[in-house]
Amino acid sequence: MAEAHPFSDKFWDERETWSRDRLESEQLAALKRQLAYVGANSIYYKRAFKEVGFDPAGLKSFDDLSRLPLTKKADYVASVQRQPPWGEFVAAPREQVRRVHFSSGTTAKPAPQFWTEADLTRWADNYARGAWSQGVRPGQVFQCLFTYTWFVGGLGATAGYQRAGAICIPAGSGETERQVHSIYEFGTEIICGTPSFMLHLAETAAKLGYDSAASPVKRIMVGGEPGASIPATRKRIEELWGAKCYDAYGSLEFQTIGWDCEAQTGPHLLEDFAYAEIVDPDTGRTVPDGERGVLVLTHLDKQAGPLVRWWTGDIVSRRREVCACGRTHGRLINGVLGRGDDMLVIRGVNLFPSAVEELIRSTSGTTDEYRIIVGGKLTDAGGFPTGIRLQVEALSDAPADLGQRLSGLIKEKLQVRAEVELLAPDTLARSSHKSKRVIQEPAG
Template sequence: MDTLHECETAPPERLRERRLELLRTQLTRVYEAGGHYRRQWDELGWHPAELKSLDDLAALPCTDKTAYQRSLDATPPYGEFLAVPREDVARVHFSSGTTGRPAPVCWTRADLDRWAALYARAAYSQGVRPGDVYQCLFGFAWFVGGLGGTLGYTELGAAVIPGGSGDTERQIDTIFRYGTTAVGGTPSFLLHLAARARELGTPLSESGVRHVMVGGEPGGAVAATRALIEREWGARCFDGYGCLEFQPIAWECAAQAGGHLAEDFVHAEVLDPATREPVPDGEPGVLVLTHLDKQACPLVRWWTGDVVVLDRTPCECGRTHARLAGGVRGRADDMLVVRGVNVFPSAVENVVRRTVGDLAEFRVVLDPALADPATGYPTALRLQVEAAEAGELPARLAAALRAELQVRAVVDLVEPGVLPRTTHKARRVVRASESEREGSHRVP
């Protein structure tokens, strides 16, 4: 790969025509495969031949994780969404299982090749080239991200070190010893590595790393967190977005102006979470995706639960695919309503990072004492933030949160190192009972 992929710069109208062509073929194949969608569409009296425009897709209901799990129960172990013979399955990845039994998602050999090519396009758009040394810091045990990064950067022609998300000191030594120039991982793990490297007297800003792609959390699209990663690593930080069912979905180019959707791989809709009607470009809504060429486990109108804002204005890089302005704003079910104000943990993170100005951990605690007794909605946020000394920090942070997010906040400072660290996905919102069980120690 040494040039832009042709489809990345195609005129928007041509892209739209191509998506319709791919979608007609895909929906016909899905229908002929039988299973969940054939039964659902027959009950609706709908056939893929009725698809005359991309807007006609709205006639179909959204698919969510509950429906997917039901299909697994009905036809174990792979469920009714599997659209190829089992002997054609080349890879099986699983959900985390944090909200139930881990759910499998399958790939064919062609699906894996497509996955690698998309990941390689992402890396190329961010400046990675053959000859770079990529150290993959995403997890490999059950998590989908590690193998995706390894596949993609290998496809691009980089030398790949599949490090995983453990062995902190060995990772740091490897970065310096083997001349790593690009890394990928969750913001949490990358900041954890940076903090430890600083303690060891080997700041990562003095390494050869110049390209950082993050994913798995909203941190890469949080301005203050991005700035913190770039300062600690001495490298440019790019946001990448994917999920188990769709890998990858969008990635930032060198302009760092929101992730470009892979519009030759997915058809994207942005819907109002309450009405499920389309929202205008520039307005927040839940991202709904349809595969355009996935063979195994193809999904139609998949309800991601992720809140995004679609931006179709031209990008300075020359790519014409729509972008997710500001990345993923948060999960629709993670949004907090504080006296009528919608607040995402990622927005809180941005204020905390910029105000505290270091690598300290923080989290939002759902405290019943700060909830409206009638509705149960919080009337204020309670934050736990690590700091060595109290001083004016609690008042300053509370004032910043009120000024920028229009919500009242109660800030509790806790001793550094008290809050849990993670090498996977940071958990930013906990209930007060969980916080008490962990025994956080307040700063006097």
């Protein structure tokens, strides 16, 4: 990028401090340019704009964006099926594309996403901005524990922390014991990975005779799962490592969406990279700041795989007052509260797994590993859940009434019946990537 970075010792980019008026003015101008580009170069959006009679040149305000349809994952997958293997969203000539990453493919065939050289530079710069806001500085040792196999996180984190000046060890998410030894051997000051892996890594360190709280690690960036924005999970990771734990939120489609700063008051949106709408999941209408809704994003600066009104499915709540750190970009209070399709409905009560995690990890006597089981015997005649079963690993010195205490807390705080099964430590499988903590069983 043309701008010199860092902008100052505190801010990576001056755009982080733009006034709200200037930020929104720049967003609207960028949105007009981006929609004109997309409408001219993306097969999918050229057709979509024509179907609703939308002319990007006629965009006058952010409200005009609501005239365009939402873009959902099913739309993207269908476009790839129509024109395999690239699909209809790619907007840059093939000779300008430099990178392809893929979705996980857990619910459908993996779908590709694309980057030009300029996109890759912007991606790294956005990552560096987040790292800088968390206190990362040149010469510090960074060990990346995100996987590099097909997953988008590892290469993005490595490029970003390198751009911020860190000494990078691209370790990946395997060989947990070697990871621990490397932290102590090379004096690793910053690590990143999923919250599940951070907990597992500390557990492994203890088994190897290390005290993780006395390690050289001072900063931990976590992503891929709710974690650092769940107070009890953040507290647990910070206590285990004697380090600050920061939330980072991204996706295949938008990579870096939001980052905790050192104030840890909720991930800052990168509002000069993507325009954010928070909408009611039922009506699609914008909700006021402070209310929960689904995050919808539109690229303002993407060439190869730009998206317009992308339905993330993530439930969030936004605030746009200036943060204590001085940054003016909006924040996602409490991070991602959950995915709309992850929400459980138990006897009419909306239950996010993250709320259960908060109660488990704020209760002493557990190893941090648990599973939520829905269905099975806890269903009514119509096959609908009447409660949840919890499998929770208990420490050897856990209180005898731990199961009753957890069950009571969930009933009191979440208004949901829970049957708790206590398991011995190391019963449940650990994950170095994204843990599967909700298990659906057939009614019976």
